[in-house]
Amino acid sequence: MTRLTDLPIRTKFFGLMSLLLVAVLLATGIFTYQRQKSFIIRFAVDNARSFATQLIETREYMSSVVKGEPEQNYNLVPQVVATQVAKRVTQNSKFYVRQVSLRYRNPENRPDAYETAQLQNFIRNPTAEVYDIVRTGDTSSFRYLQPMRATISCLGCHGSYESAPDFVKKRFPPGHYSYDYKVGEVIGAVSVSIPVKDLYAELGANLKLDLLSRGIVFLIVIIVMGAIMSREIVHPVKMLSERIVQVTKTGNFEEKLPQRGHDEIGVLIGAFNDMMDELSRRTLQSREADERYRRFIEVAASAVITFLQDGKIVIANQKAESLFGRPRQALLGESIFSFLEEGDALQEKLAQQEEFKEETSRQRVRRADGTLTEVEMVVSASTTDREPMFTAILRERSRG
Numbered sequence: 001m002t003r004l005t006d007l008p009i010r011t012k013f014f015g016l017m018s019l020l021l022v023a024v025l026l027a028t029g030i031f032t033y034q035r036q037k038s039f040i041i042r043f044a045v046d047n048a049r050s051f052a053t054q055l056i057e058t059r060e061y062m063s064s065v066v067k068g069e070p071e072q073n074y075n076l077v078p079q080v081v082a083t084q085v086a087k088r089v090t091q092n093s094k095f096y097v098r099q100v101s102l103r104y105r106n107p108e109n110r111p112d113a114y115e116t117a118q119l120q121n122f123i124r125n126p127t128a129e130v131y132d133i134v135r136t137g138d139t140s141s142f143r144y145l146q147p148m149r150a151t152i153s154c155l156g157c158h159g160s161y162e163s164a165p166d167f168v169k170k171r172f173p174p175g176h177y178s179y180d181y182k183v184g185e186v187i188g189a190v191s192v193s194i195p196v197k198d199l200y201a202e203l204g205a206n207l208k209l210d211l212l213s214r215g216i217v218f219l220i221v222i223i224v225m226g227a228i229m230s231r232e233i234v235h236p237v238k239m240l241s242e243r244i245v246q247v248t249k250t251g252n253f254e255e256k257l258p259q260r261g262h263d264e265i266g267v268l269i270g271a272f273n274d275m276m277d278e279l280s281r282r283t284l285q286s287r288e289a290d291e292r293y294r295r296f297i298e299v300a301a302s303a304v305i306t307f308l309q310d311g312k313i314v315i316a317n318q319k320a321e322s323l324f325g326r327p328r329q330a331l332l333g334e335s336i337f338s339f340l341e342e343g344d345a346l347q348e349k350l351a352q353q354e355e356f357k358e359e360t361s362r363q364r365v366r367r368a369d370g371t372l373t374e375v376e377m378v379v380s381a382s383t384t385d386r387e388p389m390f391t392a393i394l395r396e397r398s399r400g
Contacts, residue, residue: 010226010234017222024218029211037200041142044199045131048144048192051089051097052129055190056148058085063153086190094198099148101188103177114143115191122147122186133196140196145189150181158187236265240272253280303375303394309387311335311347323375323394325368336392339366346379350390356381365394 007015062078079099086097100111102119111119114134121130122145131144150158157164158181161174172178181187236257243257253276259269294315297304303323306315316331324331324339337343341364350356358380364372375394382389 008234009237010230013229013234014222014226017225021215021218021222025211025215028214032210040199044142044194045144047093047095048131048142048194049129049146051086051095051192052144052146052190054089055082055086055097055099056146058082059148060151060153063151063156095192095194097190097192099188100145100191101148103187105172105178109188111191115145115189118145119147119186119189122189126186141193142196142199144192147186148188148190150183150185150187152183154181154187155183232263233265236260236269240269243272247276251283253277253283300393305331305336305392305394307336307390307392309350309390311337311343314389320394323365323367323373323396340364340377341366341372350379350381356388362397363394 059078059082062076062081066076066078083099086099090097098109100109100115100119102111102116104110114136118130121127127147129144129146131142134141134143155163157168158178161169161179164172164179168178239257243255246255247253256273256276257269259266259273262270294317297315297317300317300319303320304315304317305313305320307313313331313334313336316328318328320331321328335343337347340346346361346363349359358378360376360378362374363377364374366372374397376397378393380391382391
């Protein structure tokens with residue numbers, strides 16, 4: 001399974017930005033939903049208040065101007081007029097408006113449990129209005145109530161029995177609760193309701209549209225940022241990484257990377273190019289030094305062997321070929337210790353002495369034909385970047 005740290009920078013960038021986008025969209029969605037929900041509640045309250053106020057003002061106005069007309073036309077009764085006005089005002093909306101009272105005369109005006117509780121609350125604690133989200137069974141509704149209070153004009157029909165018009169007396173006998181109203185007392189309320197599903201119908205559509213538009217904007221921002229990051233950071237870093245791998249494999253320090261600017265990435269690429277120049281210069285110097293060394297040992301009068309700490313021969317001159325009785329290619333890569341009679345002792349000595357400088361000893365070289373040749377061997381050490389390197393000069397001892 002690929003670890004997160006092993007993923008390409010571009011993949012990690014787009015992954016993290018996508019997570020950020022989802023988080024931002026969720027946060028903005030919740031914020032937008034709550035804001036629109038609050039706005040819709042305010043909208044519902046304003047509309048319900050407007051309906052209720054119109055209804056109450058219509059009722060009070062009719063109560064103040066209508067005198068004996070209801071005796072000939074019952075539809076001019078203030079309560080009836082207000083009911084008809086409410087139906088006309090709300091006929092093109094989802095709002096349902098009606099008048100309710102604890103002293104209801106029309107069964108249609110009988111309050112439900114919520115309205116009854118609010119009417120009783122209006123009597124105990126006079127308030128201007130009340131609203132809430134009420135759940136009844138499986139349905140939730142927005143409910144609004146505004147109290148109706150008795151005015152002086154109301155007492156013309158609902159004061160004492162004796163002062164009531166004849167059409168009222170015919171409908172309601174003495175002692176009926178339609179009489180004995182007091183100015184200012186709560187005689188009912190205008191009740192406004194609307195199902196929550198209708199109230200929030202546009203909220204879901206608006207929220208989806210808002211999230212879609214925000215998502216498109218955020219997606220464009222991520223794509224633009226990704227393109228900029230890819231061009232300015234990811235591509236140069238990838239190019240630098242590939243160049244380093246190529247240098248490691250080929251050892252070619254000549255090819256440079258284009259430096260487009262002087263920001264952090266530009267400075268990094270510039271430093272890489274300078275490093276390539278320096279490595280190229282040092283490599284050239286090293287090759288020249290190696291070449292001079294090879295030419296020098298080729299003209300040397302003695303056999304010269306250069307080997308690593310494990311004895312692996314890396315350089316041998318022509319005199320060494322003659323001394324060991326083997327061609328140069330057969331010597332390279334072999335261990336010099338295998339050609340010396342006391343090679344194991346020399347290997348152990350070189351391994352134990354951390355600061356080995358130079359030592360002269362007598363050795364016997366085992367030639368290809370199996371004969372032994374006695375030599376005087378001078379071994380000196382030099383330090384390289386990787387590991388110690390030794391040079392051995394072998395001179396045949398004259399036989400006396």
